[in-house]
Amino acid sequence: MGCRMKLVFLGFLFLLSICNTTDGAVSISIMKKIREVNKKGHYLGIVVPNSYEMSPLLQSSSFVADEKLPYVDFSGRRFRIGTVESKKVIIVMTGLSMLNAGIATELLLSLFRVKGVIHYGIAGNANPELQIGDVTIPRYWAHSGLWNWQRYGDGVNDDLSLESNGDFTRKIGYLNFSDYTIDQANKTSSANSLNSVWYQPEEIFPVNGTPEARQHAFWVPVNSHYYAVAKKLKNIKLEGCVNSTCLPRTPELFMVDKGCSANVFVDNAAYRLFMNTKFNVSPIDMESAAVALVSLQEGIPFIAVRGLSDLAGGGSSVSNEADTFSSLAAQNSVAVLLGFIALLPS
Ligand SMILES: *[C@@H]1O[C@H](CO)[C@@H](O)[C@H](O)[C@H]1NC(C)=O
Ligand SMILES: *[C@@H]1O[C@H](CO)[C@@H](O)[C@H](O)[C@H]1NC(C)=O
Ligand SMILES: *[C@@H]1O[C@H](CO)[C@@H](O)[C@H](O)[C@H]1NC(C)=O
Numbered sequence: 079m080g081c082r083m084k085l086v087f088l089g090f091l092f093l094l095s096i097c098n099t100t101d102g103a104v105s106i107s108i109m110k111k112i113r114e115v116n117k118k119g120h121y122l123g124i125v126v127p128n129s130y131e132m133s134p135l136l137q138s139s140s141f142v143a144d145e146k147l148p149y150v151d152f153s154g155r156r157f158r159i160g161t162v163e164s165k166k167v168i169i170v171m172t173g174l175s176m177l178n179a180g181i182a183t184e185l186l187l188s189l190f191r192v193k194g195v196i197h198y199g200i201a202g203n204a205n206p207e208l209q210i211g212d213v214t215i216p217r218y219w220a221h222s223g224l225w226n227w228q229r230y231g232d233g234v235n236d237d238l239s240l241e242s243n244g245d246f247t248r249k250i251g252y253l254n255f256s257d258y259t260i261d262q263a264n265k266t267s268s269a270n271s272l273n274s275v276w277y278q279p280e281e282i283f284p285v286n287g288t289p290e291a292r293q294h295a296f297w298v299p300v301n302s303h304y305y306a307v308a309k310k311l312k313n314i315k316l317e318g319c320v321n322s323t324c325l326p327r328t329p330e331l332f333m334v335d336k337g338c339s340a341n342v343f344v345d346n347a348a349y350r351l352f353m354n355t356k357f358n359v360s361p362i363d364m365e366s367a368a369v370a371l372v373s374l375q376e377g378i379p380f381i382a383v384r385g386l387s388d389l390a391g392g393g394s395s396v397s398n399e400a401d402t403f404s405s406l407a408a409q410n411s412v413a414v415l416l417g418f419i420a421l422l423p424s
Pocket of ligand 1 (some may be wrong): 261
């Protein structure tokens with residue numbers, strides 16, 4: 079190779095290395111695939127927390143993977159491309175909890191052309207009128223894990239720390255630990271040094287807002303058109319038996335008022351009762367509100383379907399019911415998801 083040729087060759091290698099890194103974390107080869115996917119138009123984004131919830135969807139005959147490009151792997155996530163009920167979809171599994179759900183949803187909406195987000199999975203149940211196996215679609219979701227933990231000695235009339243800045247508020251409500259002391263009458267004082275936690279709205283930064291100018295959101299409504307469509311599924315047939323063990327009544331779909339999410343697995347009857355009586359919450363999970371909050375900020379229609387797998391600690395048995403009924407709850411949530419997607423326009 080002549081000197082000139084070597085220089086040209088080195089220059090070519092240099093360009094190649096620049097080309098593969100100039101887009102930050104998204105390499106040229108990934109970007110090419112993403113463009114390929116986006117060329118085919120707008121997709122429904124299906125966001126699901128865990129593999130045991132995703133499997134029944136992937137195994138259903140309604141799901142057909144794209145022949146040419148069945149998935150794009152990026153940032154530890156697999157974005158599965160295909161159709162469900164003949165509608166173009168991208169399915170992403172987030173992993174457990176709020177951070178994972180937020181990251182995966184943001185990646186989905188930043189990288190791909192998505193016209194709506196449908197989230198589904200299983201949940202704990204805080205509503206005494208519902209049973210395991212029922213599927214819920216709440217009108218509103220809140221992240222119930224952002225708290226201001228009040229110092230001991232302060233009460234309802236005392237400002238929270240940083241409240242005057244507008245960082246925190248007493249408008250939403252609180253949980254007072256002293257209300258949950260067992261056998262209160264038998265104690266000299268029921269006061270509890272953990273005092274109270276006050277529920278706080280999330281700070282949000284919508285895409286159409288001024289950058290860095292925060293807004294607040296606690297109850298995030300699902301898309302009203304999606305909610306109206308979902309109502310038509312009222313009489314959908316759901317499964318009521320796991321092997322030969324059947325539930326007392328056949329599960330149904332319920333359009334409920336509220337659901338909440340936090341980085342907490344709730345297996346506690348007192349907290350379940352509190353969330354239901356204070357906030358009228360039915361499903362309690364660890365992801366939906368994160369997906370709702372990201373969709374809200376991105377201005378993308380959102381709805382969530384959650385099958386009830388346990389009583390969030392309210393059951394009579396010692397062990398949590400999720401062990402027995404999580405597969406049934408996941409299957410029923412997929413049945414509602416499929417029914418819903420079938421009703422959407424192409
Ligand atoms: C108070 O609690 C103690 C310990 O749990 C128990 O032994 C005692 O009987 C209780 N007293 C009353 C009056 O309930
Ligand atoms: C919580 O209960 C304690 C008594 O244990 C009381 O002093 C305090 O004011 C209560 N806080 C709120 C916010 O109600
Ligand atoms: C139901 O039956 C299948 C296959 O026999 C088994 O793998 C599964 O563990 C059973 N589920 C329950 C909850 O008993």
